[in-house]
Amino acid sequence: MNTLALLSVSLTVFASTNLDDLVLLAAWFADPTLRARTIVLGQLLGIGALVAASAVAALAALAVPDGWPALLGVVPFGIGVGKAWALRRPAANDDNDDDARPAPASARWQAFAVAAVTIANGGDNLAVYIPLFAQAPAHIPLHAAAFAAMTLLWCALSRALVTHRAIGERVRRHGHVVVPVVLMALGLWILADARVLLR
Numbered sequence: 124m125n126t127l128a129l130l131s132v133s134l135t136v137f138a139s140t141n142l143d144d145l146v147l148l149a150a151w152f153a154d155p156t157l158r159a160r161t162i163v164l165g166q167l168l169g170i171g172a173l174v175a176a177s178a179v180a181a182l183a184a185l186a187v188p189d190g191w192p193a194l195l196g197v198v199p200f201g202i203g204v205g206k207a208w209a210l211r212r213p214a215a216n217d218d219n220d221d222d223a224r225p226a227p228a229s230a231r232w233q234a235f236a237v238a239a240v241t242i243a244n245g246g247d248n249l250a251v252y253i254p255l256f257a258q259a260p261a262h263i264p265l266h267a268a269a270f271a272a273m274t275l276l277w278c279a280l281s282r283a284l285v286t287h288r289a290i291g292e293r294v295r296r297h298g299h300v301v302v303p304v305v306l307m308a309l310g311l312w313i314l315a316d317a318r319v320l321l322r
Contacts, residue, residue, distance in 0.1 A: 141248070151281075168234060170270055173248045181256030193316035193317035
């Protein structure tokens with residue numbers, strides 16, 4: 124797979140696992156007690172921690188015979204199916220996680236507070252990043268760099284959402300439909316490497 128294709132995968136994976144962070148970041152930027160630079164730093168720290176944890180878990184799978192790590196594609200595929208199934212019923216509590224936002228006690232801890240919330244909200248990230256990294260460990264640095272750039276872009280977009288509330292409403296309205304499709308497609312793409320087990 125060439126670099127452009129890998130970058131496309133990185134961008135797609137980041138977007139599919141962090142759509143909810145756009146709304147969460149917008150809420151942080153709307154809080155006048157928080158500094159913009161500490162929000163950005165906290166988000167970078169949170170995403171960095173998720174990437175590091177995923178890389179460690181993925182590298183631990185290197186001892187598994189060829190084809191077996193690809194079976195982890197079941198995880199993002201299953202999450203996608205679960206999210207798609209959830210669309211069948213009214214979701215009255217969809218935004219509850221976004222509402223539970225802590226108020227940092229001091230400026231010194233603002234970045235750590237943002238990072239902690241990012242990590243706590245990163246279950247989907249781990250479930251998708253680990254099988255992606257395990258599939259091709261040599262590509263982890265490229266994925267990590269792309270995720271860092273996308274995190275900065277996410278922060279810029281979220282800052283804009285603070286003054287454009289209608290855009291934020293559209294993301295919340297349509298994002299939940301796109302995410303299941305992307306996760307299921309990613310899961311199938313990763314599972315494709317498990318075909319060596321059939322030989």
